[in-house]
Amino acid sequence: MATTTLAKAADDEAVRHAARIEHVSKSFAGPAGAQLVLDDISLDVAPGEFVTLLGASGCGKSTLLNLVAGLDAPSSGGITTDGRPALMFQEHALFPWLTAGKNIELALRLRGVPKADRRARTEELLALVRLKGAYGKRVHELSGGMRQRVALARALAQDSRLLLMDEPFAALDAITRDVLHDELTRIWAETGVSVLFVTHNVREAVRLAQRVVLLSSRPGRVAREWTVDIPQPRRIEDAPVAELSVEITEVLRGEIRRHGQH
């Protein structure tokens, strides 16, 4: 997969980025006129890169993700992505009328994978998220962590070069979340997919990402960026992770304090 991306990138300028966000602003009509939610955001995600978007409430991080996913259009500026991105939500969003396996097969079917290949590909994806026996399981029979892993497999079934994740582990208990961090890091390394991961959890951002982008709130602007060069696999309680988290938290709190001053 990595090689095809590179081959394409040679003859196509746009493909050098999994996503390119250029001067994007977004406002919504509110009771007091148009309200600016995102203000002049520029951000690139390189092929195979793992970027986390970090911010407090009101920073418009979910709005930005919706724009990148193509679910909404920016008020100004442009977004180009390398193909249609896959999107994972905080809620698993699995269809309860289908089994875990059929949920994945639906994504394959909508992508145009021939019927004969779907079952085998689904079993591969289930093995990738370590849920080998779960093909025939109903969604309500799975635990929260298992549901998010099926949702991840379904997102990967779209075979997108960019995976958008909107606080996918926020609703899980801490133990499960910790395990899923390890899993996501492993799967990201195995598949070479680019990830744009939204969270309000500083340690989670540092634990996962190669690059952390901090957004300010109301309106959302890129406040600062950090490159994380701590080698993977990391743990959330590693000292370098904790140190960088403290530093980022200080800046984040500074950003939040500004809103209490006027």
Next chain:
Amino acid sequence: MASTETSTGPTGGIAPGPAGAGDELAGVEAGLDALESTASGRPPLRRTLIDKVLPPVVAVALILVVWQALISFKVVDDPSKLPSPSAVWDEVHEAWLRGDLLGYIWTSVSRGLLGFLFALALGTPLGLLVARVKFVRAAIGPILSGLQSLPSVAWVPPAVIWLGLDNSMMYAVILLGAVPSIANGLVSGVDQVPPLFLRAGRTMGATGLKGTWHIVLPAALPGYVAGLKQGWAFSWRSLMAAEIIASFPDLGVGLGQLLENGRNASDMSMVFEAILLILVVGIAIDLLIFSPLERWVLRSRGLMVRS
């Protein structure tokens, strides 16, 4: 990024990194899955009998006891007002021996089910149209809801005038009774589809007709099935009204005609026989077809709480 070069495809299953780290993670994960999964299965037969079958049997027995008591203690001492349970039973038994009983039932049930199938074929596309096309909803949505509260007996006189005394009149009355219920059920089912499913579908490429087929319709199924259930109840009621009002020898004797014949002959046992049969058949169809359908839909989605 060095890590992509180590990619061996999804079947590898072992993380790059220190040897054994992947296996250890897999073990932790398997443990978590086992801890959090709940076993689900059907309750044993004995429980079902005690919880679900016994209570209605007791209730029916109680009603029979009270009924018999009213006769035995001469509270009501006039067989033309209240026949005894045994007299009604004899009436049913005689009809069975004459070979007429199944004929009565089949005449009505075949009409009812066929009419219901017509209503299904009409109400489903109509409901979809109202749910998905804004203009159609604004135009006929309120009329469709209003029609639900119009007793379908009201349609019998015009249906007789338009179509004459034959089976097509019966079907017309069933349609007018059941189509609004089925269409409205589908509309409310579609309205209750969580927006999250629509968003998830759209990111997967399910838009337009594909979205309707793969996401909207299956997501709306619980509301649709509730509409079908109500649609059947309305079909059956409309049909009985039509059979009672428009009884005509050439139409064959259904349960409604049986009731009307009983009234004409001032035969209270026959009237009670007809009422009981109408009730029993209505309940039986619901228990045999619609309740299992509804339970299957809800259970497969984890929407049914087992008490």
